[in-house]
Amino acid sequence: xxxxxxxxxxxxxxxxxxxxxxxxxxxxxxxxxxGENGSGKSTLFRILAGITRPxxxxxxxxxxxxxxxxxARIAYLPEVQPYYPWMTVRELLEFLAPFYPGWDPQKxxxxxxxxxxxxxxxxxxxxxxQKGRLKVVVAFSWPSxxxxxxxxxxxxxxxxxxxxxxxxxxxxRYGEQTILISTHLVSEVEEFIEDVIYLKDGSIVLSGHAxxxxxxxxxxxxxxxxxxxx
Amino acid sequence: xxxxxxxxxxxxxxxxxxxxxxxxxxxxxxLYLLLTGSSDSAKPLWVLAPYSGTLIILPFLLxxxxxxxxxxxxxxxLLALPIRPFxxxxxxxxxxxxxxxxxxxxxxxxxxxxxxxxxxNHVSISTADFWLLSALFYFSWTLLxxxxxxxxxxxxxxxxxxxxxxxTAVFFGTLFFWVRLSDPAVRWLDRxxxxxxxxxxxxxxxxxxxxxxxxxxxxxxGAVLLGLAVLLFExxxxx
Numbered sequence: 001x002x003x004x005x006x007x008x009x010x011x012x013x014x015x016x017x018x019x020x021x022x023x024x025x026x027x028x029x030x031x032x033x034x035g036e037n038g039s040g041k042s043t044l045f046r047i048l049a050g051i052t053r054p055x056x057x058x059x060x061x062x063x064x065x066x067x068x069x070x071x072a073r074i075a076y077l078p079e080v081q082p083y084y085p086w087m088t089v090r091e092l093l094e095f096l097a098p099f100y101p102g103w104d105p106q107k108x109x110x111x112x113x114x115x116x117x118x119x120x121x122x123x124x125x126x127x128x129x130q131k132g133r134l135k136v137v138v139a140f141s142w143p144s145x146x147x148x149x150x151x152x153x154x155x156x157x158x159x160x161x162x163x164x165x166x167x168x169x170x171x172x173r174y175g176e177q178t179i180l181i182s183t184h185l186v187s188e189v190e191e192f193i194e195d196v197i198y199l200k201d202g203s204i205v206l207s208g209h210a211x212x213x214x215x216x217x218x219x220x221x222x223x224x225x226x227x228x229x230x
Numbered sequence: 231x232x233x234x235x236x237x238x239x240x241x242x243x244x245x246x247x248x249x250x251x252x253x254x255x256x257x258x259x260x261l262y263l264l265l266t267g268s269s270d271s272a273k274p275l276w277v278l279a280p281y282s283g284t285l286i287i288l289p290f291l292l293x294x295x296x297x298x299x300x301x302x303x304x305x306x307x308l309l310a311l312p313i314r315p316f317x318x319x320x321x322x323x324x325x326x327x328x329x330x331x332x333x334x335x336x337x338x339x340x341x342x343x344x345x346x347x348x349x350x351n352h353v354s355i356s357t358a359d360f361w362l363l364s365a366l367f368y369f370s371w372t373l374l375x376x377x378x379x380x381x382x383x384x385x386x387x388x389x390x391x392x393x394x395x396x397x398t399a400v401f402f403g404t405l406f407f408w409v410r411l412s413d414p415a416v417r418w419l420d421r422x423x424x425x426x427x428x429x430x431x432x433x434x435x436x437x438x439x440x441x442x443x444x445x446x447x448x449x450x451x452g453a454v455l456l457g458l459a460v461l462l463f464e465x466x467x468x469x
Contacts, residue, residue, distance in 0.1 A: 013391040051309035051469045072312035082306035086244065095240055098232040099311050 002027040002146065002178050003048065008057035010043050010202075017043040019202040021057070027145075028175040030192050032210070032221065033182040035199035036229050041182040042079050044199070045150040048180070049076035061146065072101055075144035077135040079151040085124025089117055089134065093141065100142040108141035111171075115163060129160030136164050140171040147172075149181045153188060161188065168192075186222035196221060198228040233313055234321070241325035245291055249329050252287065253336060256280040260340030269348040277344040280337040281368060284330065289375040292326045296383035305387075305469050315467065316460040319380045323456065330372045338364045354430035363427070363440070370445040370452075377455035378404055384459040388466035408451055419443035419450075 003025035010018040018040045025031050033041050046052035047059060050066035061070050083092050089112060097103040112119055115133040117126070126134065132152065139147055152168070153161045169192055172179060183189055196213065198206040205228050206213070210221060217224060260277060267274035296319075299305040308318060342360055345353075378401065385400045386393040420443035427438040 046306075046469055049306075049310045051306060053466070053468050068312040068314055070312075071310060074310075076306075076310045078303070078306045078310075080303040080306060082303050084240070084244075084304055084307075085302065095236060096307075098236045099313070 001025065002062060003180075004058070004060040004063075005044075005048075006058040006060075008044075008047065008059060009055045010040070010047065010052070011055045012043075017202050018047075018054075021202070021204060023197055023204065023207060025178055025180065025195070027178055030172075030179045030181065030194045032186070032189065032193035032196040033180055033199060034186060034196060034221070034225050034228075035182070038201075039199040040202040041199055042150050043202075045076070045078070045148050045180070045182065048146075048148055049074060049078075051076075072099070073145045074148060075100075075139040075142070075146070076148045077139050077150060077152055079154060081123075081128075081131045083123045083131075083134065083138075085122060088120050088122055089126075090119045092123055092134075093138070096138060097141075100144070103142040105141075108137060111137040111140060111167065114167060129156050132156045132160055133164055133167075136167050136171075140167065143173070145177060147177060147179045149179065151182055151184070153183055153185050161185070165189065186225045187220075190221045193221060196224075198225065200228060233311070234317060237311070237313070237317065238321045238325060241295065241321050242328060244295065244325075245329070248291060249332065252280075252284060252329075252333055256284075256333060256336050256340065260336075260343065263340075263344055264347060267344065267348055269351070274344045274348045277337075277341045280333065280340070281364075284333045284337070285368070285371055285375065288326055288330055288333075288372065289379045291329070292322060292376055292379045293383060295322050295326065296380075296387070300387055300469075309467075309469055315463045318467075319384060319456070319459050319463050323376055323380055326376060327372070330369070330376075334365065334368050338368075352432055355427075359427050362425075366440075366445050370448040373452035374448045374455075377452035377459070380459040381455045381462075384462035384467055387468070388462050404455065412447065415447045415450075416443040419446045422446065 001024040003023075005024070006022050008018055008021040009016065021040075021044065033044065035041050043052060047054055048061070048066075050071050059066060062073065064070060084095075087095060093105070093108050093112075097105060097108075109119075115130075115137055117130055117133060117137065123131070123134065132155075135152065139149070149168075152164060156164065165188065168179075181189060181193070190210075193210045196207065196210050197204055206224065213224065214220060219227065259280060263274050263277050299308055309315065338361060341364065342357070345355075345360065381404070382397040382400045386397045389396055420441045423442050425440040425442070427440055429436045429438060
């Protein structure tokens with residue numbers, strides 16, 4: 001197992017964001033983490049990225065707790081726009097390159113080109129769609145082993161969504177890379193999801209292999225998403 | 231080591247416009263005083279303004295460097311970088327310390343030129359003593375202010391509620407203990423050594439003893455506060 005989560009709890013003032021979460025993720029699979037706003041998806045992603053600390057419980061990635069060595073093998077695309085607005089796209093890529101082993105500057109430039117991003121424009125001046133595409137460029141410019149994508153399509157216009165999904169799944173190294181993706185737009189990524197976890201109020205309410213769940217329940221993942229949410 | 235250098239460069243570049251403005255303002259003020267001052271007036275003493283100015287402005291700039299990371303969500307990318315978290319406060323601290331070094335160099339040069347032009351006939355101090363005393367005063371207080379700000383920011387981002395209140399509590403708590411412990415600590419540290427300075431004021435030779443206790447006490451407090459901030463970044467700070 002590439003990711004092991006055991007009895008994970010996270011408390012914020014006045015609320016528990018995660019309650020006793022336990023699951024594992026296998027290498028080379030696409031795991032969908034689905035749930036409504038406030039279900040704990042982003043908190044879970046932040047803990048897996050090592051930027052939020054669990055209140056209780058264990059998280060092991062590649063068999064160890066999250067250390068800088070582990071972080072160097074994880075590409076994390078948060079829900080928010082996390083890049084320095086005063087940097088140009090080129091400066092941002094040059095800034096991030098030394099941190100991630102195997103960063104390929106040529107691949108980064110090719111992805112920038114494919115995503116139709118202006119290299120010399122400041123990140124703060126990019127549109128929301130362009131910022132979303134930039135996150136994908138950053139995630140796939142180096143051979144990460146785990147990609148954590150928290151709402152990569154949130155608030156992005158349909159043409160940009162199409163371009164992001166196209167890049168995501170053409171760059172994804174099947175069998176080698178593990179993707180954890182959370183999204184509201186389940187129907188747009190349904191065909192790619194292999195395993196799924198449904199979260200509600202910080203707890204897992206349903207999980208399993210996507211095909212098996214579809215077969216057992218006779219419903220698509222997006223229909224199950226609505227069923228779980230209500 | 232390359233990632234650490236890269237992050238340091240980013241910290242240094244982030245506020246370079248403010249540094250540029252402070253450098254220009256200091257140079258303009260020094261030139262104005264050199265050109266328009268006279269030895270009969272206190273006007274040239276305004277040369278001290280950039281000293282005290284940067285001692286106040288730079289800690290605020292350091293606080294802003296932390297706060298802006300959380301406000302603009304760039305803390306997500308910063309904390310996700312594959313480096314030990316303690317590098318984050320240490321590199322911000324060092325980048326601003328470099329700013330302080332640059333501004334100290336320019337301010338002290340301005341101060342020295344003003345002294346040579348207007349006051350050297352009345353008061354005589356060696357160039358080495360002038361720079362040494364200025365550096366001792368400036369950097370001991372800079373270290374203390376920077377460390378206090380770093381600890382306040384680390385404390386703020388270790389919690390999700392009442393951040394401002396906690397930052398204020400850390401400020402006043404530190405001040406309380408610092409003042410209470412100052413007297414015995416400085417007295418004890420004074421034993422370590424002193425520096426003898428010879429001044430000539432209106433032709434009369436005066437010997438001054440500068441004890442190391444106070445600057446050492448300030449520097450030690452700064453190191454302890456920075457250590458606590460680093461510890462918080464390693465164990466508590468999160469998005």
